Amino acid sequence: MHVQGLRRLATARIVAVCDREPLMAEQLAVRYRIPKTYSDFYDLLAIEKPDVVHIATPPQAHFSLAMDALDAGCHLLVEKPLGLDASEAARIMTQAESRGRKLTIGYTYYFDPAARMLRTLVAQGVVGDSVHLESFFGYNLKGAFGPSILADRDHWVRKLPGKLFHNLLDHLLNQVTEFLTDEKPLVQAHSWQNAAGSGDLPDELRVTVVGNNSSGDRTSAYATLSSHIRPAQHFLKYYGTKCIAHLDFDSSTITLDEPPSLPGVLGRLESPFVQGWQHIREGGRNVFRFARSDYHFFSGFHYLLSQFYDSIVNDQPVPISYREILRTATLVDEIVRQLGAPRTATQ
Amino acid sequence: MKILVTGASGFLGRAVVERLLAHGEFEIRCFVRPSSDLTGLDEVRARHPRARLEYMVGNLASSDDAHRAVDGIEMIFHLAAGMRGLPASIFVDSVVASKCLCDAVRNRLRRIVLLSSLGVYGTSALGTDHLIEEGTKLDSQPEKRNVYFQAKIWQERLFRALAAEGRVDLVVVRPGVLYGKGNPSQGFPSRVGIAIGNCLVMLGGTHTLPLSHVTNCAEAVVVAGLSPTASGRSYNVVDDDLPTGREYVKGYRQKVKKVPAIDLPFPLAMMLSELVEKYHARSHGQIPAVLTPYETSTMCKGHRFDNRNIKTLGWQQIVPTVEAMRETFEYLRASQNGHRR
Numbered sequence: 047m048h049v050q051g052l053r054r055l056a057t058a059r060i061v062a063v064c065d066r067e068p069l070m071a072e073q074l075a076v077r078y079r080i081p082k083t084y085s086d087f088y089d090l091l092a093i094e095k096p097d098v099v100h101i102a103t104p105p106q107a108h109f110s111l112a113m114d115a116l117d118a119g120c121h122l123l124v125e126k127p128l129g130l131d132a133s134e135a136a137r138i139m140t141q142a143e144s145r146g147r148k149l150t151i152g153y154t155y156y157f158d159p160a161a162r163m164l165r166t167l168v169a170q171g172v173v174g175d176s177v178h179l180e181s182f183f184g185y186n187l188k189g190a191f192g193p194s195i196l197a198d199r200d201h202w203v204r205k206l207p208g209k210l211f212h213n214l215l216d217h218l219l220n221q222v223t224e225f226l227t228d229e230k231p232l233v234q235a236h237s238w239q240n241a242a243g244s245g246d247l248p249d250e251l252r253v254t255v256v257g258n259n260s261s262g263d264r265t266s267a268y269a270t271l272s273s274h275i276r277p278a279q280h281f282l283k284y285y286g287t288k289c290i291a292h293l294d295f296d297s298s299t300i301t302l303d304e305p306p307s308l309p310g311v312l313g314r315l316e317s318p319f320v321q322g323w324q325h326i327r328e329g330g331r332n333v334f335r336f337a338r339s340d341y342h343f344f345s346g347f348h349y350l351l352s353q354f355y356d357s358i359v360n361d362q363p364v365p366i367s368y369r370e371i372l373r374t375a376t377l378v379d380e381i382v383r384q385l386g387a388p389r390t391a392t393q
Numbered sequence: 394m395k396i397l398v399t400g401a402s403g404f405l406g407r408a409v410v411e412r413l414l415a416h417g418e419f420e421i422r423c424f425v426r427p428s429s430d431l432t433g434l435d436e437v438r439a440r441h442p443r444a445r446l447e448y449m450v451g452n453l454a455s456s457d458d459a460h461r462a463v464d465g466i467e468m469i470f471h472l473a474a475g476m477r478g479l480p481a482s483i484f485v486d487s488v489v490a491s492k493c494l495c496d497a498v499r500n501r502l503r504r505i506v507l508l509s510s511l512g513v514y515g516t517s518a519l520g521t522d523h524l525i526e527e528g529t530k531l532d533s534q535p536e537k538r539n540v541y542f543q544a545k546i547w548q549e550r551l552f553r554a555l556a557a558e559g560r561v562d563l564v565v566v567r568p569g570v571l572y573g574k575g576n577p578s579q580g581f582p583s584r585v586g587i588a589i590g591n592c593l594v595m596l597g598g599t600h601t602l603p604l605s606h607v608t609n610c611a612e613a614v615v616v617a618g619l620s621p622t623a624s625g626r627s628y629n630v631v632d633d634d635l636p637t638g639r640e641y642v643k644g645y646r647q648k649v650k651k652v653p654a655i656d657l658p659f660p661l662a663m664m665l666s667e668l669v670e671k672y673h674a675r676s677h678g679q680i681p682a683v684l685t686p687y688e689t690s691t692m693c694k695g696h697r698f699d700n701r702n703i704k705t706l707g708w709q710q711i712v713p714t715v716e717a718m719r720e721t722f723e724y725l726r727a728s729q730n731g732h733r734r
Contacts, residue, residue, distance in 0.1 A: 054677045069492060073484050073547070076536045194482040197426035198452045339676035 047154075048100045048123075049078050051348050057355045058098070064090045087111060091118040098358065101125060102152070104202035105213070109134045116141045116149075121358050123351075125152040126216035130207060131382075132375035139368045150354045150364050151371050153220050155280070157353070158346035159335070160300045161221065164284060164293045168225070173302070174287030176225045176259045179267035181282050183218045184275030187249060192273070195247075208382040210247045211237065211271055215378045221282050221293075222255060222267045223373045231257030235381040240274050249273035253381055298345065299328035397422045397466040399453060399494070400473030402429040404576050405508070407437055408611035409470055414441040416615055422447045424462050424473070433575070453490035459497040469498065470618055472508045474548070476578075480540040487544035488551070495555045504562040506618040509549050511569045511603055511629060511698055512542045517691045521600075521659070524697045527567075527627040537687040556625065564617050565627040568610045569603030569698060573717060574724040576607070581645070584692050585638045586657075587683055593652050596684075597659035598639035600695030603631045606710075606717035613700075613708050620706045628703040634714045641718075648722035650729055662689055 052058045062082040065071035071083035084090040091099075091114065099115040101108055101124045109129050115122055122142065128135040128151050142149035155161060167173050187196070187210075195201045195210070206212035233255050237248040253269040280295040290303040301324040306313025335341040342348060353365035396413060400406040401423030410421055414437070423434055427450055438446050451458035453473055463469065471494060475486030498505065514525050515532035532538060535546040549565065556563035570582040580588055584602055586595040605613075613630040617623045636644070642654055657665060666684040673682040700708070712720070 050678055067489055069488055069547070070481065070484060073488070073543070074481075077480075077543075190478050193428065194478055194486070196428035198454075199427050199450075200452065200455065336679065339679050342677070342679050 047344055047347060048102055048152075049074065049080070051344070051351045052100075053078070054348060055351060055355055057359055058351075061096055062090055062094050087114065091115065091120070096120055098123065098355070105130055105206060106202060109138065112138045112149075113141055116145050116147055119145065119147065121148040123150050123152060123354060127151075127212065127378060128371060128375060132372060132379045135372055135375040139372065143368075148354065148358050148364050149368070150350065150357075150366055151216070152347070153216060153350065153366060154344055154347045155217060155295050156220055156346060156366065157349040158295055158298055159349075160293050160295065160298045161282075161346065162349075163300050164282070164291055165224075167291060167300070167302075168284070168286075171288070173284055173289055173291050175261045175263060176265045176284055176286055177263075178265060178285040179222050179225055179282065180285070181218050181222050181267060181269040182272075182279055183214060184270070184272040184279040186276050186278065187273035189278075204247065208378065208385060210249055210273065211251050211385070212378070212382065214271055215381065216374055217280070218253075218269050218271050219377050220370070220374045222269060223370060223377060225259060225284065226255070226257040226265065226267070226373075227260055227262075228257035229373060230376060230380070231255050233377060233380045233384065235384040237385050240272075248385070251381075251385075255377070297328075298332060298341070299325070301325060301328060394418060394467045395420045395422065395465055396468045396470065397424060397462055398470045398472065399424045399462070399490075400471075400508075401425055402431055402434050403472065404573075405571060405607055405611060405614075406472050407433040407575075408607045409472060409614050410434065410446070411437045411440075412608070412611040412615040413470075414444050416619060418615075418619070419443050420445045422449055422462070422466060424449050424451065424453065426450070426452065453493055454485050456493050456496065459490070459493035463494070463497045463503075467503060468618060469494075469503060469505045470508070470614060471505055471552075472614075474508070474541075475544060476541065483540050483544050484547075487541075488547045491548045491551050495551055495561075499555060499558075499560045502560065502562060504564065504618065504624070505552065506564045506566060506614060507549065507552050508614065509565050509567045509627075510542065510545050511567050511631070512538075512692065513546045513549055513567065515691075516694070516696050517687050519694075519696060521695045522697055524699065525629070526699075527629055527702055532691070534687070537685065538691070539688060562624050564623045564625075566610075566614050566617050566630055566703075567627060568605040568613070568630040569632075570605065571607050571610055572604050572721050573607035573712075574720050576721070576724070579725065579728055581642070585641060586654075586662075586693075588652075591652060593642065593654040594665075595638055595642060595654055595656045596662035596689060596693040597695055598642065598656045599637055599658075600693065601635050601697065602638055602641055603698045604635050604641075604714075604717075605630050605632055606712045606714070606721075608712050609710050609717070612711050613703050616706050616708045617703065623706060626702075628706070629698050629700060630703055630708075631698045631700050632710055632714050632717065633700070636714070636718065644718055644722060645725070648719075649725045659694060662693060 052060055060080050063071050063074050063080050064084040064087050068085045075083045099120040099122055101111050105127050108124055112122055112124055195203045203213050235253045237251045239248050240250050251271040255267040259265040282293040284291040292301045306316050308316045357364050396418055398410055401410055402425045423446055438444050453459050475483035513531050514529045532546055535543040552563055555561045586593055609632050610630055617628050663686055666686045666689040669684040670682055
């Protein structure tokens, strides 16, 4: 995803790839015609002197690699989660600021076109203040991503403090924290293992969050992470004081449930037609985007990349504020603490 | 003789274990993953009371596990490979795992039977009806192939390098498309065409499909492994009396499910592949390059394969093709109806 995204950017040129396993670096270089490969990160930093480093390793290695890359004067894009906990994330941010380097995180869906549209609708006051949020991330663990985790007792996902959830929580929570103002909202988390079976891993997570919205009013959120959903579902529902926005990341659409314009039972008749029309409009917009070759599965990630590289080239603010990243990391920490997973020692 | 079978719980692995037992090899270490379904192996064990099957759970991409797997082993049947998932996962499970296995065996000469594929040959530039024999060169541009075949080619290169150093007695078996009851892949063989939604687009349906029923393939793997004369050689494995792509689809439509199918002659298949590849590039990957002229001309051009060499070792087709097709379609129909047997 990083290599494919970078190949679309006019401001970036990939000089080398690095993997501790030389064969893995080589296969990537061959597939994407990348000129050089390294199996030692420090050789890469010393020889290539890259302007930007993308860290897409297991999260256990993020902290040390990020600190070394910042010491070497590189700007950084680090896959989520930024560190194993908020403390590591904060230290990376502090180091980036002290070195005058830019830092961002691989929030793949944060800038999806529909997510950007929701941000606009909220800013324009169309949806009103948030009363409640519902974030849902459901996938099938036995699909494309899960088997390698299930088949390997030493897989790095199993060694994360929050195990299976830890690698996905940022996707689930970053757009919840976006609409809360608290540094540490109230959180309650429950997890269990679904009967469909994931070996020894808890694979279902439910989280309740209570905090304040931008007007200082109480608001809440439910976050659901399921590993046994078919088809995959990823959505955010924003229940506002004026209407309800449904952001569907899978189809990249946004629809609104607004109060009916017709009275009584006529309003109930009207509602499905209004919804239907909105889906047709959103579908048509996506067809238009497809025709313009702008309907990639990871459109949001490409937008993040272009914004991040623009921020480097033009010395502008980074696309995602450090405070936002840190608040999400803090929320993840609290969930992991409540789930009782043993914490891995940090640097 | 103590034998290691990697990927032993898989579709072919179970059949290889069964054929080894049929050939009188009872002491078998079955290397499986923690998530492997062992039901099939348990059934094999129940059918062979003299079998001494040892299940070893691990990950070949771990050096420690690879060394543990080969400890005390005299012959290795290396069938484990990444079949699906992310490209990186397929590479780890096929290539990195093979590298670890190579490292684990390099200090003691042993026979390794490597399961490769007919898809590793560089056949793109060869003409229609060209007979692909074991001496045909491996594809020199694996990066142009799909990830599974890329990994298979890299895997074979690793073992060939080790054999060239004289550190392993290598036998390579290159089967065609595996089929039969219990195949986890429920779709059409890749050489038939591609499915788009519920519709099948056939690519060059007049060509003979290089199919290999799982039992026949397993028998070939075992015969090659146990034959002293197979040392250092490669063997293509396909069944006799095979159907064309069109005949396979016709049988499928009659006995499994009536799927809509578009039958593209090979020149049109190539044109479609060029369009897909160009659109993929122009749109920066908005749709995946599921068809490319290189892959289509490699896989669907109508090259011929035979089984003369494996027959010289005494291999015989156990399941006749007519029976294999009937069994496969019955299994697929039962699976489609949700009554997998």
